[in-house]
Amino acid sequence: MQEPVHHHWRQEAPRKARGVAMRLKLAGAIALAGLLLAISAGAASATTNTVTVGSGTLTGRILITVPVTVVCDALPGNYVDTNIGVTVQQANGKQVSTASGGQFTVLPTPSALTCDGVTPNTVEIQATPDGGIPFHGGTAFVTATFTYDTGYLLGGGSWQVTNSESGSSPITKVSLRG
Numbered sequence: 088m089q090e091p092v093h094h095h096w097r098q099e100a101p102r103k104a105r106g107v108a109m110r111l112k113l114a115g116a117i118a119l120a121g122l123l124l125a126i127s128a129g130a131a132s133a134t135t136n137t138v139t140v141g142s143g144t145l146t147g148r149i150l151i152t153v154p155v156t157v158v159c160d161a162l163p164g165n166y167v168d169t170n171i172g173v174t175v176q177q178a179n180g181k182q183v184s185t186a187s188g189g190q191f192t193v194l195p196t197p198s199a200l201t202c203d204g205v206t207p208n209t210v211e212i213q214a215t216p217d218g219g220i221p222f223h224g225g226t227a228f229v230t231a232t233f234t235y236d237t238g239y240l241l242g243g244g245s246w247q248v249t250n251s252e253s254g255s256s257p258i259t260k261v262s263l264r265g
């Protein structure tokens with residue numbers, strides 16, 4: 088009677104496969120750790136800039152006043168200028184009414200924003216229709232943006248902007264009263 092032939096390669100193959108699988112798991116764990124480290128480092132350096140809008144008031148069907156709240160980070164350098172703007176859209180029959188407006192301040196006028204990462208700065212922004220279609224009370228959609236610039240005095244009333252930050256709100260459904 089003949090002895091069964093043992094094939095050592097069959098016994099080694101599962102062992103090799105386990106070794107390869109273990110190396111792949113280790114490589115995956117290292118890659119995941121690196122990714123998590125990169126994400127947490129990015130989150131640590133992320134800005135706190137936020138922009139929110141509230142419901143607006145409508146005067147005479149053409150003047151819209153919208154409260155915009157901005158929280159912005161401190162920047163190195165001296166304040167140079169700020170700009171806060173809104174765009175308002177509203178369905179009006181088969182047409183869309185659109186309005187825009189903003190507030191721009193530049194030295195020597197004080198900044199409309201205190202940018203320190205925590206202070207909520209609420210500014211009332213006025214907007215008027217971009218075309219001839221007036222607004223009405225009810226639902227409208229608003230987007231708000233801001234920019235804040237710092238820098239240094241060059242002399243002769245000129246400034247060099249060296250740092251800038253900005254932010255925008257999502258499209259926000261609001262109620263126009265008035």
